[in-house]
Amino acid sequence: MNLISCCRWEEANHEDGVKWKFLEHKGPYFAVPYEPLPEDVHFCYDGEPMKLSLAAEEVATFYGKMLDHEYTTKEAFQKNFFGDWRAEMTKEERKIIKHLDKCDFTEIHKYFFDRNEERKALPKAEKQKLKEEASKLQEEYGYCILDGHREKIGNFKTEPPGLFRGRGDHPKMGMLKMRIRPEDVIINCSKDSTIPEPPPGHKWKEVRFDNTVTWLASWTENIQSAIKYIMLNPSSKLKGEKDWQKYETARRLKDVVGHIRSQYRKDWKSREMKKRQIAVALYFIDKLALRAGNEKEEGETADTVGCCSLRVEHIQLFPELDGQKHVVEFDFLGKDSIRYYNKVPVEKEVFKNLKRFMENKDPDDDLFDRLPTSTLNKHLQDLMDGLTAKVFRTYNASITLQNQLKELTNAEDNVAAKILSYNRANRAVALLCNHQRALPKTYEKSMQNLQAKIDAKEEQLKEAKKELKKAKAEHKKYNTEKTKKELEKKKKQKERLEEQLEKLKLMATDKEENKQIALGTSKLNYLDPRISVAWCKKFGVPIEKIYNKTQRDKFAWAIAMTNEDFEF
DNA sequence: AGCGAAACTTAGAATGGCGCGT
């Protein structure tokens, strides 16, 4: 292990709750002020050009920029936008602009589209200059000093104003996200540090010196009244140690999970209904890697659920389905409105319990009544110190990777084949955690291209087979050295083509299976990096093949401490 | 104990940029 890393990860910890002793930074970098449209770019109302006040114009540009986005076709988006936009208008503007469908943003849209194209077409030198400016900004605002280490900040810019883009069917989509001013921002740093200066003519909302939290600055956003934070980059010691701790907790679960499983199996037969509910919920969380499922405020967010907030309408019971007994069909929207759809055979007791939980309930009633996540987590806390619902996701994801790697890796394979095995193992985890992505826009086309290649190859193979047959016949007929050679050659050719075809087909399968699966989320958040580091060492795969630069920075702690015998 | 607020992790989409085949 190298000395620097060793010291860095093994420095003495602070006393309870204290996250740092010294913290110094420059405060957030604010979004650039609005730049008015040129005179020749018009907003039109009812077919007539109309000059807008600065504030109204800025909001109009937010919508204009998004004109080709699906969002702007949604009624809720339009309605929310229009309401918030009108609030920014002058009285006179409000009197005129009464209907969104009479608003013409096309010139605005074109203006920003063209500007974007111009920027993309900039000569190399100009682009280089822009890049250097960005890196200067990063140097100045992107780092802080925390306990003597210069650490990278995760997000050092305030979020620019714009239109809120919620996920799924979000009731607030299209609302105006206000510009953040220094007067909105709370600064957190050390008393004895150089306290960041607000931009000239401005004041901070507050400067505080709270070393029990890790954030450097915060503000409250206007859509959900939620607090936004400026925090450190995952490569920082503070985040790294927390990450390490997370996986250590998951490893402790490994030791007691057997006991916990037999306990919840017993509890399926408890006389107490509440105990049964906890036991079934926990079974789902463990077996299916469901999230806890906190309650959400109705009408404030998209209607999504997790385990505890499942409703009767989200599951269907089949005593028998496709030759399997006691099948539960799940169909609900989870985090980010990603659909969870799964048909799972469950134990008879679980099935019976679910039936009871659903008795005399409406479709929109809670499946687990009176089971808030706090109750579940309290129960888990009693089973193991530090155990919460999400630890199961971490544990099951990591142990799945480890097991899959053991099963799929072939020591004799070359590096490329080993990486394929790794990705397969990774995919099993992504499937478990239901990590999905939208179909890539280019998917259809690239798949067609691939299919065309496959077709061409099949044609070639057919031809080669024909020739082989001919060569065989020739050889049989004449049986000379020459015909023998020819036969061998044709055989080889056929085999090579078959191999190539297999490879292409494999690629297609891989692409098909991966089209809606996102591997990154589990890799970054659920898989103990030490499993991957150990696997790389054991099988001689360079770590760079598994983790890119960012990921290596984030997992520096694991890369520094892990040898090939690590067991999760 | 129960709550709302605060803090922190996890998430997919959008954007940026780079390498590869033509």
Place this chain on the structure above:
DNA sequence: ACGCGCCATTCTAAGTTTCGCT
């Protein structure tokens, strides 16, 4: 050189858990 497809990075929304108050 150029376009395009893919991977990395950025962005910020949406979760979970913890905190702190009554």
